[in-house]
Amino acid sequence: MKTINFEALFSASPNPYVLVDLSLTIVGMNEAYLNVTMREREDLIGRNMFDAFPSDPDSPSHRQLRNSFEKVIREKLADHLPLIEYAIPLPNGQGFEERFWSATHTPLFTHAGEMTFILQHTVDVTELQRLRVLARSSGLSSGPSALIETDMFRRAQAVQEANQALTEERQHLRGLFEQAPGFMAALSGPDHVFTMANAAYLRLIRRENIVGKTVREALPEVVDQGFLALLDRVHRSGQPFVGRSIRIVLEPSSGGAPEERFLDFVYQPVFDPDGKVSGIFVQGHDVTEQKRNEEALRESEERFRVIANSIDQMIWATQPNGSHDYYNQRWYEYTGVPEGTTDGEGWNGMFHPDDQDRAWGVWRQCLETGEPYHIEYRLRHRSGQYRWVLGRAQPLRDDKGRIVRWYGSCTDIHDLKMAQEETRRLASMLTERVAELDEANEEIQRFAYIVSHDLRAPLVNVMGFTSELEAAQAEVDRFYRNVLERDPGLVTQKARTAVEIDLPEAIGFIRSSTVKMDRLINAILKLSREGRRILMPEPLNMSQVLEAQRQSVAHQLQERGADLVIEALPDLTSDRFALEQVFGNLIDNAVKYLDTGRAGRIVVRGRELGENVQYDIQDNGRGIDPKDFERIFDLFRRSGVQDQQGEGIGLAHVRALVRRLGGSITVSSQLGQGSTFTVILPKYLSMNSEAA
Incomplete structure (x- = not known):
């Protein structure tokens, strides 16, 4: 059983105090208690209250006292017994002495709110009770004895009320002490025994149950740090000590690493009525965080x-x-x-x-x-x-x-500022130049349209006369055959060559040239019309758009034994007709220029690029010479062996359309390996973004 140094707590009090735990085992008492009970400390410490002061369990006083203790334990509130008869044993087995008491039982709690002890404060009212009995036995209801009894109970009531007031005041002060934001402790005597320590102090030192211990016992690690010497100096001199940001290293009793703290504190001496130092009051604040922080x-x-x-x-x-x-x-x-x-x-x-x-x-x-x-x-x-x-x-x-x-x-930012001004100047020039180019482009388109119309008129005449020549050539050929059958000698070698070779060849050349010229004029007209067509943006499912293109070249793919693979494609909002022409031309070219020496494969794939989308049309065809990467997009320019029909307009038309849609087109290729055309377009085409 751990004992409490109770003398240090209430040694100066004239009233009897005893401390019991929740099993009602006596753990401490003051000298006044020993005096009124006529007992020795060693006879009481560690014994149950009812064993140390035996009584008949069925007696009213025994039940009254036990009920009071049980009520305090149950309700965790103080209980008062205004008058209880409880005899105490006399020394050396001389019997019992009848005593009357006024008692207060007060619960005590830890800083965590756990009830641990009961403090019994008793007042011996035996003499008052005897006076009261004497007054009653005299048979006088008035006069001196009545006055004595009345005064006796008035005094008893005053004592009880004083005890209650003291208890409430003590609890109030104890609550203020416990709830104080700073740490506080009270030390008694020259050995600096802890008589009180609030919750903040216990949190600081990370210990409990220090009341009754000396500083040396409770905090041995602070001795070599000089704090015990400071306490001794304050106790000897009676002069307070004020410390600012004092470093202390604490070692928790439960183990763990030592902890460095910085404290502002005061050691304030406490004086007894004779002017002598009886203890030291400790008060302060943990300023560790502040110290680590203004550092x-x-x-x-x-x-x-x-x-x-x-x-x-x-x-x-x-x-x-x-x-x-x-x-x-x-x-x-x-x-x-x-x-x-x-x-x-x-x-x-x-x-x-x-x-x-x-x-x-x-x-x-x-x-x-x-x-x-x-x-x-x-x-x-x-x-x-x-x-x-x-x-x-x-x-x-x-x-x-x-x-x-x-x-x-x-x-x-001077250089940046100058560069910005230069950029603005160049941007202004560029705007003017673009306006000029737009105007020139309009002129070119109008010119192309007019020229194509002007060319078509004589071309129609040529094509008409060619048809007449073809009809005349048929008559000449019949006449030539008749002459040759009737009189071959009339046909000279020159006539034979003219009729059989030169005339058919000339008419065929004229015919093929007019057909080619007609296709070229139609292509120029198409380019001119496309340049003037207003783009109409709409949400497009690109997988469906490309699937339609696959159907349009299905026959050619089957003839060449080739595959067209369409992978997952991002959608966009753009002009459907323009995109159909862009991808139609690119896929048609990929099919047209496949390598006949291996199975053809064309793959269309796409991915998102932030605000743009990228589409790649990859084939394993003939490939393109790197020197022709740019020229293939020029009007009337073609690359490689010219064994396929075309006028050199398709890719130029594709690039013009892609630019009108606000995008770009590039090509990468290796001869004999294949080509990849990459088209980058904005996800959303607005009329303001048209690049025409």
């Missing part, structure tokens, strides 16, 4: 200075009112001014005269509103030239939202 701040400021002086930007800081008090080395290197000359408001004189009023106005507005500072102005360089810089600043606020500092930077 973290110093380290942060040092890091800030190192970083600020290692970067290319000019860094500065100001007080809350905007007065500059810090510049990094880049500022002085850039401006060439002596250190300190631009502190306060001297910085404004470094700006171009035309920018000073504007810069100061923006800065003043930011100081008034707390808004971030952002401005471009011309700053005087050490060369004397004014160069454009970008100024930025952000306020630093405390936990209450008040601005405590401003931190800013200046970045030289």
